[in-house]
Amino acid sequence: MELRGDWMANRLRTEFETIREQIGTVVFAPRSVVHLLLVAIVAGGHCLIEDVPGVGKTTLVRALATVLGCQLQRIQFTPDMLPSDVIGFSVYDKHSGQFEFRRGPVFGQMILADEINRTSPRTQSALLQAMEERAVTVDGQTYPLPSPFIVLATENPVEFEGTFPLPEAQLDRFLFRLSLGYPNVDDEVLMLVSHGEANPLASLEQLASPERIGVWQQGAATVHVDLAVLHYIAELSAGTRRHPQLNLGASPRASLALLRAAKANAYLSGRTYVVPDDVQCVATHVLAHRLRLAPEARFAGVAVTDVIEQVITEVPVPHLDGAR
Known part of the structure; x- marks a missing residue:
């Protein structure tokens, strides 16, 4: 039994293959990693990308957001960050006489949680409800997050100074943990050629949309x-x-x-x-x-x-x- 006929199955395969090829023009990551990232997005899951600095983790996430047409919010985690720096906070408006909620960067469709292990467990925990329930609660009020909501976090596995290991509860929120690895020599030469002339992300085309991702997720659920x-x-x-x-x-x-x-x-x-x-x-x-x-x-x-x-x-x- 094929997916609504052979033509629909071929269309889906072609669609995802085109997305993989588009991302591959600027990020020389293994095809299996790009495939698994798409699997995670279709499954409605989050990913932890664990690798050494400089192998293209952030560029990969930016390319993915551009090709899929998602609003990208980048959070650079540091030891002095507070949970309110992630989810937002309430401020008093003297004109209305009421508190107003100022949304934090977690209110995005695709969240790049850069170096997530560099912030304290208290701030890491600010993402727990968001990743599980697609909502955040502040001062007793629950605010839904955009759809789709995808967290792609990065961390450096070899540097431990000034880092806070992710607890099991936080790791359990990630569908996959992936690693890019170093490119081979031929791919690195191509990277030097393409990245040396201009910003490669500027050449990317949008091939999908948040609405299309919703269609994928509904299809996968069936x-x-x-x-x-x-x-x-x-x-x-x-x-x-x-x-x-x-x-x-x-x-x-x-x-x-x-x-x-x-x-x-x-x-x-x-x-x-x-x-x-x-x-x-x-x-x-x-x-x-x-x-x-x-x-x-x-x-x-x-x-x-x-x-x-x-x-x-x-x-x-x-x-x-x-x-x-």
Whole structure:
């Protein structure tokens, strides 16, 4: 069964491929990373981009906002920031005799939370309600955030001076944790040529809109998931909870995140149903930042990704013949 016919499936695949190619003209990031960012947006999730400075994290987010036609709000996190610097605050208007709410930068469609680990846990927590409920509450009044609302946060994993590690509750709000890595030599030469002449972002074309993103998200929500695939997702999460090298396994929220990401990945592929490959494609990126190694495993140099791969290998893959 194809997505409203072959022509609709081809249209979706072509649409997302064109977006990936457009972003690839200015950001020489791995295609898999751009694909996963689009999966997160279609799933209505947030992403943490963790990598060393200078590899193009901020440029990637700016390019994504431009191509998708989203209003971008950049928040540069620093140790002296307060929650009100993020969500806003109430001020007294002497003319009206009432308090008025001044909206903070969190009221945007795409939020670039730059160096999120450089601000205090108190300020980091200002994003918790926003990322989960798409709303903020100030002085007992709840204000809805724009739609779509997407947080793309960056952090440097190798510099620890003046940083505050993200707590588990904050990490759990991110659908994916991604890394760009260094470009290969050929891509770096292309970057030197294109970035040396002018601002490459100025050449980008808008190919989508917030309304179009809403259509994608609604379409992904209707993707069918067979009961066998639901059991497969639950078994993967259960496998992490009983693994001897992990102190903290996947939570039920992680299972829900894995389901949403798998449905979005199937949608980007032009299908109305999820297959086990969709789950495996996103599993590592959904689970890695939600798991905690046991001390003996950490001292032995075991990587969380290795544990996830082992769990994926051990859990039987369901067969869906005739189940669609």
